[in-house]
Amino acid sequence: MTTDELLSLYRTLFTIRLFEQSCIQLYREGLVHGYLHPYLGEEAIATGVCAALGPDDYIVSTHRGHGHCIARGGQIERMVAEIIGKETGYCRGFGGSMHIADMETGNLGANGIVGAGIPIGVGAALGATIRKEQRVCVVFTSDGAANHGTFGEALNLAAIWNLPLMLVVENNQFAVSTPIDKSSRVADLYHRGEGYGVHSVAIDGNDVVEVLHEAQQSRQRCLDGDGPVLIEAKTYRQAGHHVNDPGSYMPADQVAHYKAHDPLLVCRRHLSASGADSSQADAIEAEVHTAMDAAVLFARDSPEPSVEDFLHFVHEAAGGSR
Numbered sequence: 016m017t018t019d020e021l022l023s024l025y026r027t028l029f030t031i032r033l034f035e036q037s038c039i040q041l042y043r044e045g046l047v048h049g050y051l052h053p054y055l056g057e058e059a060i061a062t063g064v065c066a067a068l069g070p071d072d073y074i075v076s077t078h079r080g081h082g083h084c085i086a087r088g089g090q091i092e093r094m095v096a097e098i099i100g101k102e103t104g105y106c107r108g109f110g111g112s113m114h115i116a117d118m119e120t121g122n123l124g125a126n127g128i129v130g131a132g133i134p135i136g137v138g139a140a141l142g143a144t145i146r147k148e149q150r151v152c153v154v155f156t157s158d159g160a161a162n163h164g165t166f167g168e169a170l171n172l173a174a175i176w177n178l179p180l181m182l183v184v185e186n187n188q189f190a191v192s193t194p195i196d197k198s199s200r201v202a203d204l205y206h207r208g209e210g211y212g213v214h215s216v217a218i219d220g221n222d223v224v225e226v227l228h229e230a231q232q233s234r235q236r237c238l239d240g241d242g243p244v245l246i247e248a249k250t251y252r253q254a255g256h257h258v259n260d261p262g263s264y265m266p267a268d269q270v271a272h273y274k275a276h277d278p279l280l281v282c283r284r285h286l287s288a289s290g291a292d293s294s295q296a297d298a299i300e301a302e303v304h305t306a307m308d309a310a311v312l313f314a315r316d317s318p319e320p321s322v323e324d325f326l327h328f329v330h331e332a333a334g335g336s337r
């Protein structure tokens with residue numbers, strides 16, 4: 016890859032990293048209501064996969080979804096505003112961290128229900144097939160979701176209907192505090208795709224270049240009509256399950272191992288191998304800091320939704336009456 020291409024990936028990686036750190040800070044200030052599940056340590060998956068997509072492709076996200084939205088081109092100021100409940104947010108501040116959707120970028124939405132995004136993505140891929148559109152649907156999902164009924168049922172339908180579905184299993188090795196070896200006898204979750212006759216691979220989810228290359232090949236398979244693919248991206252959550260979880264159950268040697276294999280460090284190594292100077296990545300970090308500061312300021316200065324809007328969108332529009 017060229018240095019410029021790598022720098023572009025680095026910009027997305029660092030934007031996600033800083034976005035999550037900024038949201039944690041806002042949470043500590045008491046501005047975030049509800050849960051916040053940081054994507055720290057998993058940035059290379061969203062970045063690499065979304066860099067392989069075309070403008071018409073869809074994505075479906077998870078409860079740990081900020082990175083997917085950013086990598087797909089979401090506006091960070093509207094995301095922060097949503098997360099702190101402001102009117103300028105993606106859902107006018109009524110959805111919060113786990114319900115951001117952005118139809119303009121084909122982001123069909125995050126989802127607070129583990130495993131629930133998979134059937135939605137299968138539906139989107141089925142729609143694209145019926146309409147004979149050249150587009151794929153990526154469903155980001157998780158190791159915990161791989162134990163849900165929706166995983167097998169939806170993947171089987173995608174297989175028999177030969178749908179252009181890319182199921183990306185972000186195996187961060189924990190579901191809340193339960194390590195993968197306590198929830199599955201199969202450590203390599205991609206084998207589950209093989210059981211449904213789906214082309215399935217495992218990759219290093221911390222290496223953005225490896226993720227991008229696999230995502231490009233998988234997308235082409237889908238567009239060639241070869242049916243769904245399952246990509247198990249092996250990674251590690253570099254924090255507790257949610258912002259208030261200290262993650263004290265995470266083994267120190269594992270944490271240290273993955274910190275040394277941090278997605279940003281891995282990308283910097285690729286940059287250095289391409290002949291780039293480290294100051295080029297540093298300059299990008301400075302630019303992202305400026306953009307993030309502006310996004311936080313925009314969100315802080317934005318108005319809260321009115322009580323009228325709250326009653327309309329949350330109550331009346333949902334079928335109730337006043």
Ligand SMILES: Cc1ncc(C[n+]2csc(CCOP(=O)(O)OP(=O)(O)O)c2C)c(N)n1
Pocket residue numbers: 052078079127128129130157158159160161187189190191252256
């Ligand atoms: C159907 C359902 N069951 C339980 C929960 C509560 N819950 C939220 S996140 C989570 C763990 C998810 O672990 P995993 O699927 O591996 O994703 P990760 O948080 O590691 O990204 C659970 C049990 C939920 N949101 N939905």
